[in-house]
Amino acid sequence: MANGNENDAATLLPRFFRHASALLLLGIFVLAYNMHSRSAIGNRAFISDVAHNEFVRGDFDGKGKLDFTDAIRSLEFQLLDLAAPTCLAALDTDDNAVIEISDAVLILRRLFLDGDTPIAPPFPEPGLDPTPDLGCREPPLPGLPEVNSLGGPDRELNDEEALSWRRGRELFGQAFSVEAGLGPLFNGDSCRACHLDPVMGGSGGIDVDVVRFAYADNGGMVTQLESGPGVSRLSIDGFNRDELDTEANVVETRQTPTLLGLGLVDRIDDSTLLANADPDGTLTPDGISGRAHMVGGRVGRFGHKASMSSLKDFTADALSNELGLTVDPVHTIFAGISDGDGISDPEVSDQTFLDMTFFVAHLAPPPRRIPDEPRGKLAVEVGEKLFETIGCTSCHLPELTGQDGPVRAYSDFLLHDVADPGRRFVNEPGVEPHEFRTAPLWGLRDTEPYMHDGSAETILDAIRAHFGEAETARVQFEALGTVSKEELIAFLESL
Numbered sequence: 478m479a480n481g482n483e484n485d486a487a488t489l490l491p492r493f494f495r496h497a498s499a500l501l502l503l504g505i506f507v508l509a510y511n512m513h514s515r516s517a518i519g520n521r522a523f524i525s526d527v528a529h530n531e532f533v534r535g536d537f538d539g540k541g542k543l544d545f546t547d548a549i550r551s552l553e554f555q556l557l558d559l560a561a562p563t564c565l566a567a568l569d570t571d572d573n574a575v576i577e578i579s580d581a582v583l584i585l586r587r588l589f590l591d592g593d594t595p596i597a598p599p600f601p602e603p604g605l606d607p608t609p610d611l612g613c614r615e616p617p618l619p620g621l622p623e624v625n626s627l628g629g630p631d632r633e634l635n636d637e638e639a640l641s642w643r644r645g646r647e648l649f650g651q652a653f654s655v656e657a658g659l660g661p662l663f664n665g666d667s668c669r670a671c672h673l674d675p676v677m678g679g680s681g682g683i684d685v686d687v688v689r690f691a692y693a694d695n696g697g698m699v700t701q702l703e704s705g706p707g708v709s710r711l712s713i714d715g716f717n718r719d720e721l722d723t724e725a726n727v728v729e730t731r732q733t734p735t736l737l738g739l740g741l742v743d744r745i746d747d748s749t750l751l752a753n754a755d756p757d758g759t760l761t762p763d764g765i766s767g768r769a770h771m772v773g774g775r776v777g778r779f780g781h782k783a784s785m786s787s788l789k790d791f792t793a794d795a796l797s798n799e800l801g802l803t804v805d806p807v808h809t810i811f812a813g814i815s816d817g818d819g820i821s822d823p824e825v826s827d828q829t830f831l832d833m834t835f836f837v838a839h840l841a842p843p844p845r846r847i848p849d850e851p852r853g854k855l856a857v858e859v860g861e862k863l864f865e866t867i868g869c870t871s872c873h874l875p876e877l878t879g880q881d882g883p884v885r886a887y888s889d890f891l892l893h894d895v896a897d898p899g900r901r902f903v904n905e906p907g908v909e910p911h912e913f914r915t916a917p918l919w920g921l922r923d924t925e926p927y928m929h930d931g932s933a934e935t936i937l938d939a940i941r942a943h944f945g946e947a948e949t950a951r952v953q954f955e956a957l958g959t960v961s962k963e964e965l966i967a968f969l970e971s972l
């Protein structure tokens with residue numbers, strides 16, 4: 478619609494009114510700018526991608542033409558840290574390689590004061606940047622995946638939320654560059670590098686496992702190493718990876734769990750989880766305990782050791798520990814504040830952090846996959862009953878009540894000892910080596926290999942790797958006939 482300006486919502490307003498409101502807004506923004514301490518150029522460090530795609534100069538939102546919202550979005554981005562653009566170069570309307578308030582003013586001038594105000598090429602037709610400097614990534618995919626689809630959001634999102642979710646998803650998939658703060662020590666350059674199966678936010682294969690180390694004395698007593706439990710897989714140029722402590726003699730790999738549905742888990746009240754706790758194993762005759770790991774005053778529920786109690790904390794922790802990106806400490810204490818890589822801290826903007834957290838917190842749980850044909854369907858139903866009768870539901874609770882309704886994760890999110898007594902594992906503050914969180918079972922068909930260390934290749938292997946508190950359940954499973962075992966597994970594969 479090259480000449481279709483007259484049909485624009487903005488142009489339906491009387492012209493003088495548009496002038497007045499534009500100038501008023503400009504005034505407000507200039508005022509805000511003076512009060513705002515962060516430099517506009519500083520924002521550039523948050524955008525690492527230097528892909529060069531076609532764009533129209535000034536067109537912030539990728540609609541293909543210049544309009545009032547482009548100026549507003551540009552100012553929001555620069556002053557309020559809202560609305561991260563996918564195409565940074567488009568913001569630089571005078572093409573001087575710096576994004577500044579005058580770039581947005583140029584748009585306002587051209588639209589409302591002087592139609593001849595020059596905008597640097599490519600303009601008004603889309604094209605490549607003649608001075609490739611700031612880069613221009615592809616605009617985000619139009620539309621969102623369907624609500625409650627695999628990899629989609631967990632509920633209807635309003636426009637603002639949809640924008641944040643989409644930006645969050647893009648950031649989750651984006652490879653951060655060294656210039657954007659990646660490292661110095663890191664395990665992957667994006668969240669997606671590990672959480673990718675079968676969709677963005679899912680689980681990761683054994684090849685991307687992280688590794689934890691500890692020291693065990695002759696009596697088998699495990700203690701943490703002075704250097705900490707982790708050693709980074711990668712480092713940026715000029716930095717050496719941590720040396721592995723020579724004392725380390727316990728090694729444990731950690732599988733990347735799926736993040737689908739975890740927002741619902743975040744929104745389960747502590748009282749619901751605590752109602753199932755039985756730290757001494759004396760409340761029921763089955764001898765099964767279940768211990769809540771309190772972290773920062775809330776029940777820890779994330780990570781194999783239930784070491785984090787909120788997705789916000791985990792996202793911050795992952796940003797700094799997996800990617801080496803620093804986060805403003807106002808959000809959480811679980812993130813690096815400075816990392817000495819020469820990039821000014823925090824390396825992640827507030828908006829980036831909030832968008833990523835919002836994306837992770839609103840990923841729908843994996844949808845059930847129940848076969849259509851009657852025999853398959855019946856097997857799943859029979860398997861579900863067996864799952865209960867042989868005692869799997871003592872820990873893998875089919876349903877917990879969350880703030881948004883039932884959460885069917887098949888976990889109590891408590892710590893149990895089901896580990897092989899003959900093997901040694903790593904402890905964490907407040908969590909014994911053999912204690913692990915009951916693994917949620919939703920999405921199981923797509924998350925092999927199983928158990929925290931990926932030591933079980935199949936679901937059958939995973940069941941056979943249950944000892945300790947789950948000894949009775951495993952023995953009961955082994956006592957089932959072949960067909961019943963298959964039915965139980967058919968049920969687990971339908972989750």
Ligand code: HEC
Pocket residue numbers: 664665666667668669670671672685686687731732733734735736739778779780781782788791792795796799800833837
């Ligand atoms: C190098 C691989 C890797 C990368 C990169 C990575 N993760 Fe993870 N993630 C893991 C592993 C392994 C775990 C389990 C850690 C544990 O409990 O010991 C995990 C656990 C999580 C959990 C808790 C899951 C649960 O079931 O409780 C969240 C949330 C999470 N990651 C978010 C992120 C975000 C957000 C990013 C990007 C900023 C990210 N991860 C990057 C490997 C990775």
Ligand code: HEC
Pocket residue numbers: 765781867868869870871872873892893894895913914915916917918921924926927928929930936939940943946947950951954969
């Ligand atoms: C006493 C509590 C308890 C009981 C009873 C129990 N489990 Fe588990 N289950 C766990 C814990 C804890 C884990 C995680 C262990 C780990 O990560 O090493 C787990 C892990 C699993 C896994 C692997 C999930 C994954 O993503 O890695 C499967 C499958 C599983 N259980 C199925 C079952 C079945 C089937 C039964 C009944 C025969 C059962 N469990 C009984 C506590 C229990």
